[in-house]
Amino acid sequence: xxxxxxVWRQAGTDDQGRFETYDAHDISxxxxxxxxxxxxxxxxxxxxxxxxxxxHDCREGICGTCGVMINGQAHGxxxxxxxxxxxxxxxxDGDEIVVEPWRASGFPIIKDLVVDRSAFDRIxxxxxxxxxxxxxxPDANLVPVRKDAAxxxxxxxxxxxxxxxxxxxxxxxAQLFTAAKLAHLNxxxxxxxxxxxxxxxxxxxxxxxxxxxxNMAECEAACxxxxxxxxxxxxxxxxxxxxxxxxxxx
Ligand code: SF4
Ligand code: FES
Numbered sequence: 696x697x698x699x700x701x702v703w704r705q706a707g708t709d710d711q712g713r714f715e716t717y718d719a720h721d722i723s724x725x726x727x728x729x730x731x732x733x734x735x736x737x738x739x740x741x742x743x744x745x746x747x748x749x750x751h752d753c754r755e756g757i758c759g760t761c762g763v764m765i766n767g768q769a770h771g772x773x774x775x776x777x778x779x780x781x782x783x784x785x786x787x788d789g790d791e792i793v794v795e796p797w798r799a800s801g802f803p804i805i806k807d808l809v810v811d812r813s814a815f816d817r818i819x820x821x822x823x824x825x826x827x828x829x830x831x832x833p834d835a836n837l838v839p840v841r842k843d844a845a846x847x848x849x850x851x852x853x854x855x856x857x858x859x860x861x862x863x864x865x866x867x868x869a870q871l872f873t874a875a876k877l878a879h880l881n882x883x884x885x886x887x888x889x890x891x892x893x894x895x896x897x898x899x900x901x902x903x904x905x906x907x908x909x910n911m912a913e914c915e916a917a918c919x920x921x922x923x924x925x926x927x928x929x930x931x932x933x934x935x936x937x938x939x940x941x942x943x944x945x
Contacts, residue, residue: 696722696783699791700735702747708803708811714793724784728771729754729761731783732794748807754779756919759855762862763808764795769859769917777857777919797862801869801904812858814904815872821900822893823876825885844882851878853920860914860922866906871914873901874930875922881933891937898934 698719705712717739722731729751736746752760756777763778765771771781786792794808802810854875861869877894880886886893908927915924 696724696786696788696790698722698731698783698786698789701791701793702807703795704747704807705796705804707806712804722783724782726783727754727779728765728781728783729779748805748809750809751779756780757855759857762797762857762859764793764798764862766793769797769863770857770919774916775919775921777855780919797858799858799861799864799867799905801861801867801906802858810858812856815856815858815869817904818869818873818897818900819876821896822889823880823897825880825889827885838884840883848879848882851875851882851922851926854879854918854922855920857919859917859919861905863913863917864906864908865911865913866909868908868914869901869905870908870927870930871918871922871924873897874926877930877933878926881929890933891940894930894933894937895941898930 700717700719701714702717703712704715717735719731719735722734726734729749732747732749739746749763750760752758754761756779759777761778762770765778765781770776770778771785773781773785796802796804796808797810797812799810801814802812805811851874854872856872858872860871861867877897880893881890910924912924915922
């Protein structure tokens with residue numbers, strides 16, 4: 696395939712940034728989007744030019760590190776697919792492809808396509824854990840868990856923290872990420888003791904960094920793990936419950 700790339704280049708957070716055009720010729724349609732960028736970068740390095748910075752780690756849709764806007768869509772045109780799992784056969788020979796970093800004030804650009812997603816870490820630090828005494832692990836079936844709750848918690852735990860939901864949202868909201876992280880703990884008996892405190896703390900940290908949800912559902916459409924916006928409804932319910940219970944506890 697022969698393609699033209701228009702790639703966002705930005706030297707650092709304070710740089711204004713600009714689009715640069717690159718010729719990406721002789722690209723295999725079986726290569727992934729990141730492998731295509733690897734080929735372009737190898738050619739740039741061979742010419743003595745600076746390669747395009749982009750984030751990646753597992754390249755298996757697991758770690759959540761990758762993620763760019765491709766022709767204006769978070770993770771590109773294939774639904775339920777992270778950038779590293781997107782293949783070039785999704786594009787046509789001769790296409791022009793616009794590649795940009797996530798655009799959200801909660802994710803400042805570090806360089807080129809790399810953004811700082813540490814605001815997600817702040818949300819997790821506020822309550823994305825359960826507190827347990829150390830000791831030997833109990834038998835897995837000692838704590839009964841309802842099948843429907845286990846299935847829902849598992850669906851929520853599929854969130855890889857990529858940030859596509861924020862990038863796709865016109866408000867730059869992080870409700871889907873936060874809701875998924877809350878649900879996979881709040882739905883299980885192990886997460887119940889800290890449910891109220893966790894929900895209040897994580898939602899309030901989220902609101903420090905990100906915009907508000909207006910039910911556009913762009914997040915669900917962009918999510919590579921197809922996390923349902925129903926989890927946002929669960930989060931809102933738990934937040935109201937937490938506000939009431941936490942006040943009574945105080
Ligand atoms: S909810 Fe989906 S889009 Fe958002 S961070 Fe998790 S996996 Fe990525
Ligand atoms: S590189 Fe790990 S999810 Fe894409």
